[in-house]
Amino acid sequence: MYSFKMERAESLTSALERFGDSDDAVYLAGGHTLIPAMKQRLRAPEDVIDLSGIPGLRDxxxxxxxxxxxxxxxxxxxxxxxxxxxxxxxxxxxxxxxxxxxxxxxxxxxxxxxxxxxxxxxxxxxxxxxxxxxxxxxxxxxxxxxxxxxxxxxxxxxxxxxxxxxKIERAAYLKFPNPASRYAMVGVLIACISDEVRIAITGAAPSVFRAADFEVALSESFSESSISELTLPSDTMNDDIHASADYRAHLCKVLIGRGVQMLSDH
Amino acid sequence: MSGSLVGQRILRKEDHRYITGKGRYTDDIQQVGMTYGCFVRSPYARADIKGFDVSQALEMEDVISVLTGLDVAADGLGGLPCGWMIHSKDGSEMRQPVHPVMAAERVNYLGEPVALVVAETKEAAKNAAELVLVDYEELTPVVDVASAAQGEQLYAEVPNNTCYEWGLGDEAATDEGFASAAHVTHIELTNNRLIPNAIEPRAALAEYNSGTDEIVLHTTSQNPHLVRLILTAFVQIAPEHKLRVIAPDVGGGFGSKIFIYSEETALAWASKKLGLSIKWTAERSESFLTDAHGRDHVTKAALAMDSEGQFLAFKVSTTANMGAYLSTFASSVPTYLYGTLLAGQYRTPAIYVEVNSVFTNTAPVDAYRGAGRPEATYLVERIVEKAAGEIGLNPAELRRRNFIGKDQFPYQTPVALEYDIGDYEASLDKALEMASYETFEQRRVEALARGKLRGIGLSCYIEACGLAPSQVAGALGAGVGLWESGEVRVNPTGSVTVLTGSHSHGQGHETTFAQLVADRLGLAIEDVEVVHGDTGKLDFGLGTYGSRSLAVGGSALSVAADKVVEKGRKIAALLLNTEVDNIAFDAPVYKMMDSNETKTFQEIAFAAYVNHDWPSDNLEPGLAEKAFYDPLNFTYPAGTHICEVEIDPDTGVTEIVQFVAVDDFGTIINPMIVEGQVHGGLAQGIGQALLEQAVYDESGQLVTGSYMDYCMPRADNFPDFKVGMTCTPCTHNPVGAKGCGEAGAIGSPPAVMNAVINALGGVEIDMPATPEKVWRAVLSSQAQKIA
Structure with a gap:
């Protein structure tokens, strides 16, 4: 870690001011990405502005x-x-x-x-x-x-x-953790919001995304059979030593199916 | 055994300081005026060094010195030697490229040190290290072990990148066995490369005292005397009596802290050169890059059987990865610690093994918990299980048919070892019962109803521990004998200080050895203190590895304790005015056999130091005895592990639902500590089977350079282990112990993989059985069924 200056902001206004005054500032919330990156010298901000002292932000x-x-x-x-x-x-x-x-x-x-x-x-x-x-x-x-x-x-x-x-009662989150890091290798959130089904998938691709085809099919009929013919495209999936893109795409579908099952039982 | 302590589950004496934060590890030690070292490391797997520019680094505030590989060369430091000479089949000596303390001309693996920055603060050292400019010219690396011999030649003196082409066994007899076989089972497998991951990273603190011209090196070592010997006799940093090596509390090693590394060596050299006290503590990233890795074999083998399933011959061809240089014991691991174990628990009459060891542009590979024996066991137990499937015989039954019978010991195997004792049926029977093996089929059916594929796998392992009879070790090429030293030093008030050349880095020696000696002398365990890990306090010793501490180091203490008892008899005879033959020791009391007069051990100890009237001819004052114990043979722990898994066919996730380990470690001093060793070994063995793998990419960069990608086992990866024991005491050492430190890591990987393959209907996969690999195997298994 390179040396840096740390300040605790008392208000949103002062945090913004300090950020504006600095050439190279970063906000510190929980720090669970920032601090490891700084320790490994992958990030080297001059000013770290800690937000933990700002009233009301934890409510x-x-x-x-x-x-x-x-x-x-x-x-x-x-x-x-x-x-x-x-x-x-x-x-x-x-x-x-x-x-x-x-x-x-x-x-x-x-x-x-x-x-x-x-x-x-x-x-x-x-x-x-x-x-x-x-x-x-x-x-x-x-x-x-x-x-x-x-x-x-x-x-x-x-x-x-x-x-x-x-407020949403009928929803499920299914995570397939990376065996090493335990971050989501695939994480599927499936929610029934009145008549609409929403599915958001993390871990599988460079950024979180919605599984539109699956949402449409499940909104019409909330059952595993309604998605049995659907697949997710693997060409947009992450591919690494833990899971190929094909396998990630497959896992997404498995977890969606299991989420549907859980919410149907529910 | 005379007392009542051996066999008791006594809580570990050392744990109080460990769990209250009072342990004293190398990095805890502070010295006045201490400086900090930071190493500059190669960012490439293979490159020529065209030059160094240290000027910017030297200009930084608080920077004292920058030493490079050129300084190492200029001072004429020797390379780091490999302590075990292996000869190829043609009689030629193994090829050993120079392993520089820091590279000057060529780097050969990612993370290889090229310079050392010494500064007043850790931060200054680290900042300056970034400013050391090294002009590299990148070269194409050789990374893959299987094709390394065909790769670009890495060292002028090493054709085909091959260290040696070694063989063991009778090839003609083995071929005859195959010629007459009714069935031959073939197998190809890899033994995955592992990174040791001791909880305490390597660290060193080197202090040079110009007044005494002595260097004191505190370091994370499993064998401080070996460090001193190599740094003085081979690297020639100082005369042996001017270097004191202390390994204080050490947080785990698993083999990785046996070896003599560049960093500790460079620090000791620099401390004297600069007249400073210098500390270096590895960051976890440095551990991943530079701690010697383990395993990394690719193997083809065949097992010949007659029509009854009797093994006739076993033929093995292995390529082993040495990494970029030969680490301290690297050459012995895939040869004498591997080939000699290929008989397993079986009467296979003819065995032939060839091992080609190759160099690659990866971190050096050396002994890691089990060292060669896990690789041998994995091969033997995978092929035996496969053979059973091919000839339609129950895997337990096939093993039983081929076991060396308990009445056949001592048993000479065709691969050099003579097993002294064992009872393989006993551990198999006990494990089968504990695992409810008979009712497995019901559990498989029940699991299938839940959508899970359930499988069961066996492993009947043997290992050679208690390294090692010096004569045998020498005949096989070891550079040193592998005896151990011990001293039992009785204090005037009757308490005892035990000194041992073994080193504890988590194994609990301070308890086990105290228990052993207290038991022998009839003392309370609190009255016995164990001292280890300091060349300034101890006789030369060989340290801890290869499950040798109790079998060899404990035996030395047993012999020394016997000498103490004997000397006590003489003192008792003097005090009681009788003949020595008339004194018996019934711990802790010396008795006159023809009267009711007695002297306690405490009285004898006190007299040993305060008595004024010694018969000068045959009895000296004092009560302290030493022993140097050289084992007569290896010890042969053995047992059966049975694993049961359930696979989720949709995701490929494997869950271990039951794990049974039944081990024969001979006499056990402290069952609690032994079970802890088994648990830890199983965690590492199961980790190898399901989770762990070191991965380099084609350019020689380490993909698994942190815990984000290197999958360390966690508690929730394991079921509650069912651990059982059988016992055939070792026949040739005075303790009867065989060693228990590595068995878990040796026996478990094939049990897990046999279970996984069983669940997959016979589809073979390599370790680690990751979810994706298993899922793909499920698909191919389903495809096979449809076809």
Missing amino acids: ILVTQDGIEIGAMATHAAVAGSAHVKTHIPVLADLAGGIGDRQVRNRGTIGGSIANNDPAADYPAAVLGLDARIVTDRRTIASGDFFKAMFETALEPDEIIRAIQFP
């Missing part, structure tokens, strides 16, 4: 039409929240399966989605549950947020304040 609130989760809420806080467990149980499950206990106590939802790691879990929840990302300056729809591997719609200095999720 988990029930709103009229859903749950609003502060960007600095840890994975453990989301997993353990009574509100989340009651109104969006799949989100509590997903958060409780991220990393290990240490990671869950430091890592944050805002940090995770701002980073948009292709193998992270939260992007599947945000896209699959059709959440809205509320920043210091605007609200971004889930479909507009994730752009590419490690790329989002956020401006360089933009800070996520909260993520607004609709």
Whole structure:
């Protein structure tokens, strides 16, 4: 790790100011990607602006039409929240399966989605549950947020304040972990939102994506048989020593099928 | 055994300091004025070095010195030697390219050190290391082991990149066996390359004292005396009496800390050259790149049987990867620690094995938990299981038909070893019972109803431990005898300090050895302290590897304890004014046989040091005895492992649903510690079978250079292990122990893979059985059924 300057911001305004004053600043949310990258000298920011002191960013609130989760809420806080467990149980499950206990106590939802790691879990929840990302300056729809591997719609200095999720009881998240890293090699979030089925897949491709054909078929008839003839294209899938693109495409379908089964039993 | 401590599950004495954070590892040690070293490493697998420019680095604040491979060469340091000479079939000596302490002209593997930066702080050292400019001209590397002999020649003195072409056994007799065979089973397999991953990375702290001209090297070693011997006699850093090597608490080794590496050597040299105290602690990335890797064989073999399934002959051809240079014991691993074990537990009358060892542009490969014996066991037990399937015989029954019977010992195998004792049926029977083998078919049917493919696999392993009878080791090419030293030093108040040349880096010697000696002398275990790991305190010793510590080091202590008892008899006779023959020792009391007069061990100890009246001719004061124990033979732990798996055919995920290990380790001092060793060994063996694999890409870059890609086993990869024991005490050492450290890693991989292949209906795959590989095998198995 190279030496750097660290400051704790007291407000969103001061965080933005400090970011603007620096030639090379980065926000620190949970730090579970940033700190390892800095330790390996892959990143070397001059200024690290810690967001953990900003009031209100950790709140988990029930709103009229859903749950609003502060960007600095840890994975453990989301997993353990009574509100989340009651109104969006799949989100509590997903958060409780991220990393290990240490990671869950430091890592944050805002940090995770701002980073948009292709193998992270939260992007599947945000896209699959059709959440809205509320920043210091605007609200971004889930479909507009994730752009590419490690790329989002956020401006360089933009800070996520909260993520607004609709209340959804009928949803499941199925993760096939990479045996080594335990990140999602394939993670499928499947949600039934009134008559519509949404499927978001993380881990399999450079960025989270929706399985449109499967959504249409399952929206018409929510059964395994309705998707038996469908396949996912492997040419857009990741390919590495742990799983070829073909195998990832296959796993996506297996997990979708299992999710349909779980939600049908439910 | 006289006391009541042997065989007890005594909690480990050393654990208090480990679990309260009071362990003292090399990196914990701080010295006044200590400086820090950081190595500059090759970013290429193979390249010529055209020049160094250290000027920018030297200008950095807090930087003291930058030493490069050119400085190593200028000082005339010797290369790092390999301690085991192997001769090819034609009688020629193995080819050994010079293994420089730091490279000056050519780098031969990714991460090879080329320079050492010494600075006042770790950060300054690291920053400056980035500014050492090395002008490389990249060359095409040789990476793949199977084709290495056909690759571009890496060293002028090594044609075909081949270290040696070794053979063992009677080829003509083996061919005759095949000629008369009713059935021949063929197999081709790889033994996957592994990275050791000790929890404590390698580290060293070298301090030079110009007042005494002595170097003290604290380092993470399994055998500090060997470090001292090689650094002084071969690399010639200092005279042997001016180098003290201390291996304090060491966090695991699994073989990887046996060897003499560049970094520790460079640090000791630099400390004297610069007159400094210098510390280096490997980062985990450096461990991945430079700790000697393990395994990495490709093998073709055939097993000949008669119509009854009796083994007639076994023929093996293996190519083994040595990596870029010969590490300290690398040459012996695929030869005398591999070929000699190919008889397994069986009476196979003729065996012939050929091993070609090749150089590649990868990290050096050397002994890793089991060292050659896992590779042998994996081959033997895979082909035996396959043979059973081909001739339609139950795999347990085929093994039983070929076992060396318990009344056939000592048994001379056709591959050089003489097994002293064993009872292979006993461990097989016990394992079959513990595994409920008879009812497996019901479980398979039940699993299928749940959509799972269930399989069962056996492995009846044997290993040669207790390295090693010096005469045999010497005849086979070892550069040193492999005895061990021990001293039992009785203090005046009757407590005991035990000194051993073995080294504990997690094995629990401070408990086991104390238990052994306390038992012999009738003392409480709290009254016995074990000292190890310091060439300044101990007699020369050979260290810990090859499951040798108790069988060899413990035997030395047993002999030394017997000498203490004997001397105590003489002192008791003096005090009681009688003849020595009239004194018996009934631990912890010396008794006069013809009276009721006694002296306690404590009284004798006190007298040994405070008595004033010694008969000068035959009895000296003091009570401390040494032994150098040279084993008469190897020891032969053996047993049966049975694995049961369930495969999810849709995803290819393999779950181990049951694992039974029944082992015969001879006499056991502390069953709790032994079971812990078995558990750890199984974790590594199952890790090899299902999870772990070191992968280099075609350019020689290490793809699995972190835990993001190198799959370390975790607790949830395993079921609760069912561990059982049988016992035939070793016949030729005074403890009766055979060694237990490696058995788990040796016996388990074939059991797991036989189970996986069984579940797949016979489709063969190589380790590790990753989900994708298994899923593809399921597809081909289904395709075969349809066809």
